[in-house]
Amino acid sequence: MSKEAVNLVQMQEPTLKPEQQSKLKQLVNEENLLKQEESVQKHHQTFFASIRTAVTMFGERFRAFVTDRDTVTATVVGLTLLAGGVYSAKNGTAAPAGLFKPFLVTPKCRITVLEALQQSFQQVRRRLRDVLEGVVLSPSLEAQVRNMAIATRNTEKNRSLYGNVLLYGPPGTGKTLFAKNLALYSGMDYAIMTGKELAVMGPEGMGAMHELFDWANTSRRGFLLFMDDADAFLRQPATEEINEDRRVGQDAFLYHMRRCSNKFMLVLASRHPEQLHWDIDDIVDMRCHFDLPWQEERERLVRMYLDKYVLKPATEGKQRLKLAPSDYGRKCVEIAQLTDGMSGQKIANLALSCQDKVYASKDGVITEAMLDAGVQDFIQLQQQIMLAGPEDEHPST
């Protein structure tokens, strides 16, 4: 019955018999229900359409944005493309509460999508020429990941399928850094999720996951999904009691990942690969072990990060710093020898500790003694942290 007809009959209600009145009420209720359903459906469609628009827009900007490594590290290490979609859609269409909780957003997220977009406009867009730019790895791992990156970059051209990759190893060894580089090098759209957040999502999360994969499969350039801490979500069922939502979530995820795709690539990162679901073997085409650096790689890391945080500011003349005459190369080798057992992330932080000492100098002359003092401070801090708790609790220090 049309809306006008219902209105007309409603006007006649006082003159109707009781059974006619009750039939009329039923009709009005049905009409209202229909309207509500239509509105929810419309809302739903607009909501997801706006997610896609936002994600597509943000994908463009994000690629440019992540090109500025320092800005990214300082501000949006965890900003996700997906979060961009979720946030924009939530703000733009006032999505029904709870439909899309920001569970896929990493807690490291610090800035709004709009801010990210604004910042990205200021960056020069470029595709990485070298997938290992700024990444120091052992020669064998370098060769392995370089081949994989070339194959990924040529997937579309060769009309082949993307292969999924598992990066595993201790914290701070460059897994995330490499995954970002891979996205920039291959020109794919890119998003970060963390397994920890996926692990705690409730039943609505399943709908979101199907939506995510549906959307990802519409990507023009291909879509790279990076899941950090994958073992938190894709854990072997036997490892612990997992609830029903989590099990359904895992199944949905694995189901999508088993379907080979020319649109979609998954990069998993794990510190505890032995805890991963056994079905991971079916969906992962390549495993890459990111180990702690050996002396040779530590020397390269020390040199790279001292150059970046100490030498460059000094030599570029932006600071009032000068380098005292010294055998800088030998100093780097010496420092590297003291960093046995440290990850790339810790070596970067050690260089920052040296920078603190240098910036505190009265005359602005960088001496070997200053670098030594920075290294000693950092080593002492590490020893205190080791005494305080397990390694995994302090990945960023």
Ligand SMILES: Nc1ncnc2c1ncn2[C@@H]1O[C@H](COP(=O)(O)OP(=O)(O)OP(=O)(O)O)[C@@H](O)[C@H]1O
């Ligand atoms: N192999 C490396 N080469 C160059 N820099 C590195 C390397 N490993 C770590 N770093 C430095 O440490 C930072 C953090 O590393 P990253 O987040 O990639 O480690 P991760 O292996 O993903 O750690 P986690 O398991 O904690 O997620 C990088 O942004 C970089 O500054």
